[in-house]
Amino acid sequence: MKSFLKMGLVVSLMTCLFVASLFVGRFIDMRALANEYQAGTRIAGVEVGGLSPDEAQVELLKQMDERRASQTISLHLYDSKVVLPVEALQLPVPDLAVDMPETVEEDATIDITMLTEAIGQIESAELQGLVEIPMLKEEIERQVNEQQNTPVSIHLAPYIDGVAEEQTVLANVYKPYLESTLLQQWANALDGYVLEPRQPFSLKDALSEMNQVVVGGESLDLFASAVYQVMAKSNLELIEHHSPSKLPYATDIGFSASVNEDHRDLIFYNPNYSPLELHTTFSNDGLIVELLGTPYLHEYELVIEDQETIQPRLEIQYSKKRRAGDSQLIENGKQGFAATLYRKEVGANQVEIETLLLARDYVAARPDIEERSVYAVPEPEPEPLIDQDLQPVIIDLPEGQVTPNVIENPQESSPDANNALQTQPSQAEEPQEDEAVKGESEPTYEEQKDES
Template identity: 25%
Template sequence: MGSVAVGNLTSDEAVAEVNNKVSDWQKNSQVVLKYNEQTVNVDPGAWTFRTEDSIPKAGKSTKLLVDLKKDMVDKSIAQLKSDGLDQLLDKEMLYARLKKVGADLQSSNIELNVNEFLTTYGQPEEVVSESSATLPGEHVLLEDWIKGLNGYKVKPGQTFSLIQALEESGMTAQDSIDINVLASAIYTAVQKTNFTIIERHTSRKLPDYVKLGYEAYVKPDDMDFVFQNPNATSYKLEFIVNEDALLTSIVGAPFPYTYKIKLDTQVFKPKTVIHFNENLSSFVSSVLIDSGSEGYLTTINRESYKGSEKVDSAKLTEDFYPPEHRLEERGFPVEKTVVTDPSSGTPAEGTPTAGNPVTTYPDGTVIPTYPYYPYPVYPNLPGVITNPVIPGIPGIPSTDKQTDTQTVNQGKSTGTNVSGGGSK
């Protein structure tokens, strides 16, 4: 009787045994009504068990006679805050199910989905979520796919796979930008529902056709976009192409909550990567090859609202796009050369720094080349100009102003290039 064995008991013993079971059930079992994301408990006092009337029927029926206090059930239903639920809910069907739960004395916790007791007739349908995606220049495949998927129904509890849905509609998913635009458009609409994201991928670099946090990357036979409808009613996908935009809508029974997406984003600045090029004159001269781009780490949060009140927030996923580093080409750096005074063996005053053009003389002396002047003083070095009046070719003595001018002109006409430095 109600999962209690009473075959070998007297009537009074059977009543006592069943009453003990009923008392234990009311203390330890829990009956929950669930409506989309909302849950409420049904008061155990809503069930009145008629044990003494039930025992004489033992052998003919195993169910306890139970009365249900409907007003207490109605109080629980009222806690499911959803406009129009009373008009859609078949309460008598729900009452009958609750009476059966009590009559069987099911010992485990029971969860009843209110969506199972909604009347089909008159149930409103509306756009519960929508999105807009920018279309690429050419989208021949996309046009065929959205025609085939327009009106596609995602049934209660069903898992939707984009690749499988295309195949069911007589089409073949192909690796292209079109399928990624379609996946991203559906994903963006799904974000603002209570659907569960099961599989979703991103590419290494954020595409131009989608905003940060809304990409879904699909590669047939390898990567898919999959979500599940956890509700007891069906929802359908609808598509409209409006000039250069794809409008995607999810249509069905309204949710008890509205949903908003919030992004928390970290930005990573690109670093500079230097490649050395022997064709460039020096390290200080550079050529920009790639300006690079910033990287992003974005957390996508789904927030649930009842009116203007936020009731929940859940993280959907994290997207990471690494920065693309800035790329430069430069000439090889010039090693620093130390000039030694032959008479003392110590570094001479005015030793040139790394990267400056220099001239090396037969005796091993190294001095800076024009325009890095005035030149340092190198005493007792034959053939070295210590303090020229005007810049000239190092190593050629100037006897007067005319000689120096001719020397400069000679350097200009011949384009002399000494150790990486050009004459002026």
């Protein structure tokens, strides 16, 4: 009986020791596991499974710095752009030495003060009080958390009061119908053509890209003039422009443009950070060209100044086929024109913000052409003089003055006139009269008698 009790005590003691060893081992294992995160644990979007809290803290800080450097946030409006400072992206990084969460998934946020300051740096317009900043902040945070380590670019137009539309007609031009097969082909090909942001647009290259034949002439000048007028009434920058030799159909001076297959082209540059669309339609009603894009905060107006009318000059051509002295106007000239196109940017209350010179449009005058004979008309022979028609001219001279009559043509004078000339005293006799007047007195009778 006593031996049985001793065996029971021994078994019980061994069982207690075994159970205690199990608890101690389990406690040691739990302490070891407590210093490492389980596989699949993410903190602030970073995988930290298998890392200790200190190691996870270092990895989190490293990942956050890399994310701020790669995930830039930019805001753009038309042709202006600003980048938020890296400090504006606030990433939640817990202190893992104190807190040891199993899973932490907190979203990144945007500092609203830095966001407001960045909006104030947009140069396109005065945006103070116009931007829905809370809505904009929410959209930025959504894109930042959904697309980590990816740059985020936000267009401000949808968040500006009064500019909620994504796209609208910025400018349009209508031209009356002109019968032309090529004009219809060009309009159909360029309908919906996209002007890429920060890229140039060439009308000649766009037509070639759409497999269209570029043939200079009245139709292409009309099409180029419509595109030119539409794009000029926007914030696009003019790079190349040429005036036509003749004003296109239904086009006012100042709005004409010319493109041909050689050296002439029409080129604009799109400075915006968003694309624009060119819509062109042609029907029996005429040609319609429209430019679609984000609505502008300001209005653009086209103004024609320095308009000038140039009168045609006269050009003379000579021909052997015309008889002597004949001439005829064979071609009527046409007036030329010149004008300067300006673009004005007008803000609220019609306040002029800026005036920009776009181009000088010049259409040369066509001269009047007159054709003349190379042979001159012979001059008529002079008629012979008749003696009976000539009469002597007698001039009464003052007393004491002796002047011979002057006959312009003594050879053609009559004999009577020559006789009258001989009866007049000549200048050779004048010294004799002068000698009698020099102070010598006439001799007396006695002196004459003595001399005799």
